[in-house]
Amino acid sequence: MLKKIYAVALAISLGASFSAKADEGMWLPLLVKRLNMVDMQKQGLQLTAEEIYNVNNASLKDAIVQFGGFCTGEFISKEGLLLTNHHCGYDAIATNSTPENNLLRDGFWAKTRQEERKNEGLFVDILVRMEDVSSQVLQGINAQTSEQERAKLVAERTKSLADAAKNNGQYVAYVRDFYNGNEFYMFVYERFSDVRLVGTPPESIGKFGGDTDNWMWPRHTGDFSMFRVYMSPDGKPATYSDKNVPYKPKHHLPISMSGVKEGDFSMVFGFPGRTTRFMAGSGLSMAVDQSNPARIKLRERRLAIMKEAMDASQANRLKLASNYASISNYYKYYIGQNEGIKRMKTLNKKANEEKAFQTWADADATRKGLYGSALSDINASYAGQREYNLSAIYRSEAALAPQLMMHAYQYTPVYNMLKEGKADKAQRDQLMAGVKEMNEEFYKSYLASTDQKMFAELMQMYYNDVPKAQHGDIFKDLTSTYKGDFKKWAADIYSKSILGTEAKANAFLANPTLKALENDPAFKVVRAVQQNYTTNILPKLNEYNASLAKANRLYVAGLREMNPNKVYYPDANSTLRLSYGTVKGYEPRDGVEYKYYTTLDGLAAKEDPTNEEFIVPAKLMELAAKKDYGKYADNGEMRVAFITNNDITGGNSGSPVINGRGELIGLAFDGNWEAMTGDLVFDPEYKRCINVDIKYVLFVMDKLGNAGHLINEMTLVNNGNPNTQFNPSLNDMKMNGKMEIETPTEEIKIKKKGNETKIKRETKKQKN
Template sequence: MKFLRLLLVLVTFPIFAQQGGMWIPSMLKGMNESEMQSLGMKMTAEDIYDVNKSSLKDAIVHFDGGCTAEVISPKGLLLTNHHCGYGEIQSHSTVEHDYLQDGFWAKDMASELPNPGMVVTFIVSIHDVTNTVLEGVASLNTEADKQKRIQENINRVQTTFPKETWQENKIKTFYEGNQYILFVTETYKDIRLVGAPPSSIGKFGSDTDNWVWPRHTGDFSMFRIYAGKDNKPAEYSKDNVPYTPKHFLPVSLDGISEGDFTMVFGFPGRTQEYLPSFAVEQIVNTLNPAKIEIRDNALKVQDGFMRKDQAIKIQYASKYASVANYWKKWIGESQGLKKSNAIQLKKDFEAEFQKRIAQKGKSAEYGNILADFEKNYKAINEYTLARDYFIEVVLRNTELLSVGFKLYQLEQVYKTKGEQAFDDRKTNTINSLQGFYKDFNVNVDEKVFEKLITLYGQKSPLIPEEFKTMNYEKTTADIYKSSKLTSYEGVKSLFKGDAAANFKALNKDKGYVLVKKLAENYFNNIAPTYDRINLEIGALQRNYMKAQLDLFPDGRFFPDANSTLRITYGQVKGYSPNDAVYYQPVTHLEGVMEKYIPGDYEFDVPSKLLDLIKNKDYGQYAENGKMPVCFIATNHTTGGNSGSPAIDAHGNLIGLNFDRVWEGTMSDIHYDPEICRNIMVDIRYVLFVIDKYADASHLIDEMKLVHPKK
């Protein structure tokens, strides 16, 4: 279609250098390739993405749907972040064998630990299918009808597009629905834990240092892909063999210097770079403060219990880290958006946008976009806030309520699809809850429940009437004293007999009754209006994106992140977060000792690492007698890039992406090249820990170590 051709020309036009961006690897020819080479890259676009021969993309996997990992040996050895493998490390841990505290290293392949349900996905090829997906859409009148037709077309193309029997087709939308791309994928299902440092290395600094520079965290863990004897995906079997990759990343021992080219390759989760000012104002002034307050309350309760009880610390370690991650990110994001004056910059852009509409005679097409945005964001405000309260309190941060909601969904299955469908879903749901209750502590959850249900009743709009006068302390005590949802045995007891008996028992349970009231209120009084207005906002956003591409032909427009394979490139570079303050781009083990607090769960240091530091026993991994730990660069990253490889100018592994600096966490909404930096573990520190600390040199022997600078 004509617009798509225009779009592809615009986004590959060479305009501004080093301004961020998350680019589709199959579309690097032109502006991106030239710019990357001007920054020092020695590769071609084909070295990064090629369908006909092995290329860098064949070493990159979507790790368990949420992170990124890379293949670093010819035997399918995977490297990702410690926090990406945290749940699996925890699941193998007990009080007697605490791999979170002590680390884990398989001495041979037979000792590697299976992880049921874990998967990694490779991208085989990438195809633009925009014309086919948008076929017959323009003639439809309503946004709902358009979205229905688009989904029908997506389903048809995904089903019919050529692929091998073990592969899948997945279509994703780009540029707010102005472009659609199909990914042919391969998913491997036998992934085993190979090694992980103790949390005192892999999570050094914990939540205090999260999103902060300077950083001294060895945030890595290692897994291995196993395949059938034909090297194709296979369910777990003791007969499976290590996967033989099409490509694996050589590992550079030469380190980095300020100004070096860096590329991060991975699966960034979600960005919103092209929102109007009205949306950013809502995020900064309404939504983020509410979510921060909810999580702050939950975290304080959990932390209080975890500091006093080792068993609870193990149970809640992964959950706490997950909740704290975005709590701190939202705080930094709001501060960054205010400091960088993002709202005013958006308004300034919108003033220029309106001016260009008039200049180019486009009022009929685009003239009402901003006014309609303002109207719709005002209309949706309390519904969006109520939705966030429901998600944060009921679905994410109160475990009894989240279990109750799953059971509520079972009741809806019974009502809409009948008893057979209910029976099938019931078995799966009850079985899945067994693992959930392994890491559930009723005393912790009761205190979280009391805090959050009070916040919900006092601050959320559109709440059920009885919540306005509820005694939250008494309600909490009554539920946790009598509800069957406080234990796995209790939940199972509710599902004895047939469906009628199940729901009779469920609807007498005080915990379930409360969840049901909250859910019905959400689906009856919040979701319908939110969904209707949000659909209109989505249509406006699509047209706004089209208008920006049309009216700003010299602009630099990269597609927002959507968990698809992307590359981002930049250079190793320090930054100045405040007046008279400058951060160097590299940290060393001396900084670990400066932060060291014996016995502290965030800043303790293992005794063996202390000895290695004292003796400066760094092997071949040091530089000028010092052991590098982390470094920063100007790559534009987000959630999902955790575990992404940092790649040098020649295509070698130099580091492992794991975080961003706090001053730049607003980069999901507004990228500022002056202060936005991604944080990476130096690969030499990873090798040092494996070799000198863990005595796992057999893993080093698998890798291809290179000296590209020499």
């Protein structure tokens, strides 16, 4: 029967008519030729499927990278120049900042390659190929295969396929499941770990609006930063070295100087993180009334404690800024998600969909035997999860949330090595070197007094909110030694821990012993947390998740069989996807209409020198007052951001927004408040992708950053033609001692043959 399901699914993907809304869906670029090209071309795409995704020849996919494993970036020059969001590069910018040379506050633009800043641990993954391996993974698996045997076979086969594709370490490869385990695709990447900071606007531009404007439209944030990827002289990935040379991408995105207008085609190409849009109503209910309220409550308190410390001094702010931004981002998201689900009456819609599914399944004996219990099994699994869900959330959002606790948790490999005593000198030295490197990074952003206060308050919330029967030995010292005084417990831990200061930690690493680590009060807490979780909580959750996985798989297979004329897109799972739509405003409420772009005038109107979120650089205000926009204006306006109805989620941050000719028009950096349901359900009316206009990026680089030498690396086009009118500032054009800079341009010839568009690119060089 499962073979039949797969055959039906394959037939659907190959030949069914397309019925999903054009602006909904995160599609695998491998499949756009089969599923999406006709609709995309009707909306304004002028590229062929091969120019979007091609294994043998250069295509758009070669310009897109996964940045650090959590964001997206794109190549914008033949010299490995990479564009991503400011908030994606935030940690690298903060790490390279000091109170004396504050890159976050003042911005930074490397004038020479030697000035570019290295970033330990930062990498980019560049896709080599993706491949449908469903037949290999599912061979011989049928309805009679037990779940345990199925899981074993799938794990063995996906690992074997990925290991073979790695080619003895040449590539990074993995296999991901799609449609809740009904299909499998393999992804093969090259990983480059020499990624250097090239430039960033000041935080007052890159994070303008701060937490107040986060997830909101209208928006005036210049959310971009710039890096360069390096490779070894022989063209291979390599760790940082002075001998490395800039990476030569197979394709880099030409930059449109034409501007955008409402109704223009837009494509977002990137690595969306995680969606669960096939989730049943019982799962949504748990998110709305249990998971999200708990996360909101805990993050709200964490942010308040950190904000108090950040307001006390600039040094504190630099230490905590990156962590604060990370926590705040999804604090606000969970709030918006709950409001959106209630507004859209999503639970009612799910109930109706599930009723229709059950009626369809029960109407046929074969279907009933295969799908009839899928929904009841899903509901039973979520009911079981609810009992242990808070324990799991409070483990990560409370017990391990303080910086010292997470740092202590990261010493687990050291503990295991000392306890087992089997590591040879080489293994021991390698581990210790990694821990020392981790220490150096950790203490740069560690503020003990704030962290101690956070530990005391979060653990008290854990004690009060998690069922007592699920506490384990976490609070043993609290009750026996400190008589329930959380502040005294925290003070003792933070004063006595061998990890409390960098000096103490380094002293321990110079002579590590099992006894010292076992008796460390911080490590004792995290060991108790983890032992309780792995012994009492995780097995229960795994039990319910196992039954849920099977039920979800059958439910999704049934849905696709029930609606054979509907093409379902797979949930996002951090693999390369594209979404397409149009530049479009919206009306969020009665009597309120949002146009599709914002301007520098709007940014200047928001200026508030007394509020750090709305401080505007004096030079930017001067340019706005004079309307000194150079070649970057559109009809006399300096546009800052625009919106499209593209389908995006977390991980799409930094994704290029590309027009119908394959040119870069913007940089995706946020979603809108009215559609925070996106991970769980798509909102066709309100969903918007918020993007910084690429011409604003160039304007800031040129007029404020004096970074014309970087602009001259780029390929600038106007309506598909080389933009000969563009002339960036001559400020700081000297690069590596040379005044002569070669700038690639492209002549693009478009030919029509039937419904197919052919685009021929010829690269020439101009000398400035």
